[in-house]
Amino acid sequence: MKGFLLRLGLFLALALLMDRGIGSALSYMSKHAAGGYLGHQNYILNIMMDDILVFGSSRAIHHYNAALIADSLGLSCYNCGQDGEGIILYHAWWKMIRRRHRPRLVIYEVTPAYDILWGDNSKHLGWLKGSYGDEAVRREFEEIDPSERYKMLSLLYRYNSRFHQVLLDYLHPVHNMDRGFLPVNSGLDTLRIKDERQLEESVSKNEMQTDSLKLRYLEDMLREAEGTRFVFVYSPTWYGIHDSGVDPIMDLAHRNGFLFLDFTDSAKYVHHDEFFYDGSHLNTRGADEFTRDVIRELRMQNNY
């Protein structure tokens, strides 16, 4: 037994050494990545001093032409959108950003599933794992999944499902974003259009599924706005279905005196194939058109 435990101890020590060694190397590469998603993240969290920020999921990345906004409003703009992410990520990022910078305006692209509806929030902790050292991030982990505290003891686990991204962004950085904006130059892929009736049915159920944690994080973010104006935008979809799940965000915005722009039933976009590459995402042409519409609204309502 003694011999077995000694060998097991030695193996665990080696495993720990490996975890620290490879984990530290990945941490270094991640922090020094100059391009790709990690470069984008490093810029947002450490360098960015832009006046206008765009938050949101893939609908933010593909819908808001940051250069167009900057040119039109005469203010610098950066699109901080991140695929498949919402308030869980931006709540932590906002806390980290505002320690060193207060932007003038945040355009928050709303995606009900990621920003307000009930769901498995631990799935949105992925991009925050690398920043676990930050107190705000750690607190969020505690609230969402306390067991993560133990998993995060492993440095390797912090790069779970992302290590190839770290290697790529460090060794072969790609600069395919235009101030965070990633246009999709493609026509509508009809295969990606979902059954509208099914979609409407599932959307009608969303009203009852508000996630109290997500709502609290949104409230927190607005409470800590201090000098930053927020504009919530629900950008167009090909289907033109308004998801009533976003209503609590609309109420929240109005209660705090912020703007909520709803483009979901805009006749200009609904069922207009030329503006979309799938049912929920605009293509380059749609994005430019939509960005101009947002700018127009901002000018009208805020005298930018």
Add this chain to the structure above:
Amino acid sequence: MIYNSLNFIVLFPFVFLLFHAIPAQFGRMRGVYLLLVSYLLYIQWRPAYALVLLGVTAVTWLTALLVPLTRHPKRLLALGVTLALLPLFFFKYLDFAGEAVSRALAMIGLQFHLNGLNWAIPVGISFFTLQALGYLWDVYCGRQEAEHDFLAYALFVSFFPCILAGPICRAPSLLPQLKETCRPFDPGKATEGLRMLLWGMFMKVVVADRVALYVDTVLGSYVNYTGMTCLAASLLYSVQIYSDFAGYSLMAAGVGRLLGFDLPDNFRRPYFAVSVTDFWRRWHISLSTWLKDYIYIPLGGNRCPKLRSYWNVLVTFLVSGIWHGANWTFVVWGLLHGISQVIEKMMGQQKCNYGWLGRSVKTAITFLFVTFAWIFFRMPTLSDACNVITRIFDTSLQKTIYSPGGTATLYMLLAVGLMVVKDTVGEAFGEKRLPFHSGRRMVRWISYLAVLVLILLCGVFSSDQFIYANF
């Protein structure tokens, strides 16, 4: 106990150390300790479930004790079997039976509805009931002496490594081990147990749960995907269910080895089978041998006229299907396996007498057939299963395959590729040729560390339940 959970990683070292801390001469105490741990872990699911477990244990134990003493052993056996099966029927099949009855009555204009308890199925009920029934039958047939020690028998039924999803252990092999807990610690066995735990964990969190992300996305809303995508998801489901269940079984056996017990092998690279008959010699071995010994052989096995033996195969696989779940999809799945084996028997194609090319073709055909049958196993209703199959063969749909983005596909291919290479080497050259079993310690340790690193970097750590825990 869910082996891929943090609870297991934290709790099991204590269970292991305390078990071996009890001096070997107090074997009885070790048994009591394991029984206590088994019940405490079982109670974690829902305390009331433990009463069902205890009930099935008590009924089968008592019946087995009385069977050799009574003048009407058959009647007593029938009573014991019925009582032991009652909870399984009420919790798992009442809803299904009630629905079938109400449909039949509706055809003659009568309204009837009976609410079942299938929303509260006690964990592992199908497994421990089968294990207890197997013991009862063995005692009845005289293959096993009735166990007088209730605690030893209770441990046999509730032994925590296998209560969730098997392997279904046999009394003649496990009961003596559970009674002889005074054996000294065996470091070789414990090391083998750790190896099994490590590879089992890899199969579950790196392969099964990663592949599940794709399979669940596609088959969960198959109407939005092309036939090619449905085909890819169906093929991947074969990978998922294998790595999920074989991973679980390996971990269960690993935990058993660490405590000094040999649990039966449940998988032997089933997708290398050359026929469906061969597949069932490699897939869920503990269930297939249970079905063979307690259903197929008592029905007459193959020592009867040909037609009768074909019937026996069909009935056995019908029982297998129903055992998996109270749903017509499982009935069809079981029948498909039964029919294919009858055809193989008729054509004499159960084994492979051809060269490597013939063997490869037969393996591919078997894999494709098993994958086809898995569609019924995976989909919630028969119409969903038929719709998926229709989409796969619908040539009018676009020939594109949905790819979930570079990252997910890359990790999935890496995970599946590694498992395929490992199984291919194991099948072609034997397990001993794998780095895990190398004669050189350095090679072994490097391979352990590499697998551990892969688990941490590529695993999906959402503590997802094992597929077979639902049965």
